[in-house]
Amino acid sequence: MTDAVVIEGLVKRFGTTVAVREVSLAVPTGELFGFIGPDGAGKTTLFRVLATLLLPDSGSARVLGHDVAKELWALRPRLGYTPGRFSLYPDLSVEENLRFFAAVFGTSLEREYDQIAPIYVQLEPFKGRRAGALSGGMKQKLALCCALVHQPDILFLDEPTTGVDAVSRREFWELLARFKASGLTILVSTPYMDEATRCDRIALMQNGRILAVDTPEAITRSFDRPLFAVRADERYRTLLALREYPHTHTVYPFGEVLHYTDRRTDMRAEPIHDQLTRFLASRGLAGVSAEAIPATIEDSFMAHLGGAGEAPAS
Amino acid sequence: MSEDIAIRAEELTRMFGSFTAVDHITLEVRAGEIFGFLGANGAGKTTAMRMFTGLLEPSSGTAQVAGHDVYTGSEAIKRAIGYMSQRFSLYEDLTVRENIRLYGGIYGLPDREIRARGEQMLARLGMEQSADTQVRAIPLGWRQKLSFSVALLHRPRIVFLDEPTGGVDPITRRQFWEMIYQTAAEGTTVLVTTHYMDEAEYCDRISIMVTGRIGAMGTPAELKREFGTDSMDEVFVRLARPATAGAA
Secondary structure, eight states, rough: EEEEEEEEEEEEEEEEEEHHHEEEEEEEETTTTEEOOOOTTSOOOOOOOHHTSSSOOOEEEEEEEEEETOOHHHGGGEEEEOOSSSOOOTBHHHHHHHHHHHHTTTTTTHHHHHHHHHHHHGGGGTTBBGGGGSOHHHHHHHHHHHTTTOOOSEEEEESSTTOOOOEEEEHHHHHHHHHHTTEEEEEEEOOOOGGGSSSSSSEEEETTEEEEEEEEHHHHHOOSSOOOEESSSHHHHEEEHTTTTTTEEEEEEEETTEEEEEEEETOOHHHHHHHHHHHHHTTTSSEEEEEOOOOOHHHHHHHHTTTOOSSSSO | OOOOOEEEEEEEEETTTEEEEEEEEEEEEEETOEEEEEEEETTTHHHHHHHTTTTOOOOOEEEEETTTTTTHHHHHHHHHEEEEEESSSTTTTTHHHHHHHHHHHHHHOHHHHHHHHHHHHHHHHHHHGGGSGGGSOOOHHHHHHHHHHHHHHTTOEEEEEEEETTTOOOOHHHHHHHHHHHHHHHHHHEEEEEEEEHHTTTSSSSEEEEETTTEEEEEEHHHHTTTSSSSSHHHHHHHHHHHHTOOO
């Protein structure tokens, strides 16, 4: 299988800020690939370079065999891109936006109807509504529709699910799975760790760097310590107690539970578990239980960050 | 109203013309509770929040926030609450210290008190070195921690957080939740609105709004049990899907 995207040593700076630092990566044709990382990780800049909207400062990127800096006119008709901010015409209707984007690429809504039908059927009841008056989830579907209307071979979707509710998010990912099944290569970015498992492979990004690239399963499997979900009646007091436990490697709030790893790498899960629950009981905490669990993408991401969040001033 | 109830709403309703945005909601939030106020886009969350924060008068029903009636005490409510939005609420071209002075001044704190509380806040955040840095140069996660602290500067009884941890890295996000836990442990009520279900799981109790009504309310564990699933996302989708099917 050929690679749809090949990035080598890519660097992009804005003044003294380095937004993308020496990123190298290949994405095979037909893959649904996710860039997972917080705001400021460099996802948007990387997508703008790949979509031929920004020139790299050094390194190179080829998309569908075309160099993004030198062959952008050959590449542009073949790619679809949705920026993170809604960038359709808010004063045009749903249908007018679609007709406009089709016309820009020298085609028409009628000719492309089959390609966009899986999404457009959901938008069609509102085709006369101004795009600016759509809900967040519908706006994202319209943006996807407009990016697909010229039948591109590759899609770059920058944070398509940010600010969209859980129902619409799920519907959006179901649509992406359908387009992937038709052979389209899709690169998508998201700050939401739970969306990683929707992708074939993911890159974890922070501060312009790629921390890891692999399938979501392989990334979570490579978490190298026993991980425990700790429950207790008083979550915050339990957290503070674990901060004082000498064997604690990491302890993080994780929804209803706390996620705990032990400093001792040579110890099996059972004795860690027993000592941990005994310690918490000795601190007078009630309702304590600990359960060995597999790591999530978020646990893995934090392990790659090495326990340090960002510094207060850059 | 008893001291241990921070927000009490009964049959609270708001109409816009013939459209009922909030439809007879009843709830109680206890003092020191971390309450998640959830709902799909357009479910009525924002309208309800605007009533709770004294910005919008209800059409009918009653509500007391921090002991003040939403019809007659909206100014008192505004002084008794703090608010932090996901849309960043500090001034980017002011320094950290200038923002603290500005907000302290808005809430009518004396200069000496603003200075004392400001220094204390910066020490607690470990941001003393950044006091004279313009906010625009502060990384997002720290801005959000700072923004939360500034919302607490006047020691409100209730603080409203609108999608507080959107877009921050997972470690900073947890540091933020620890600040929320600490704030609640000190007795301040925290009301969090979000449509991210994993954020909801950090709350003591949550309510989920569906087309203007409260579709479900309880601890995250109770709701997952009630809907027979181990994921809050699934709870939300099952509640909201019928209501949003075909809606724009």
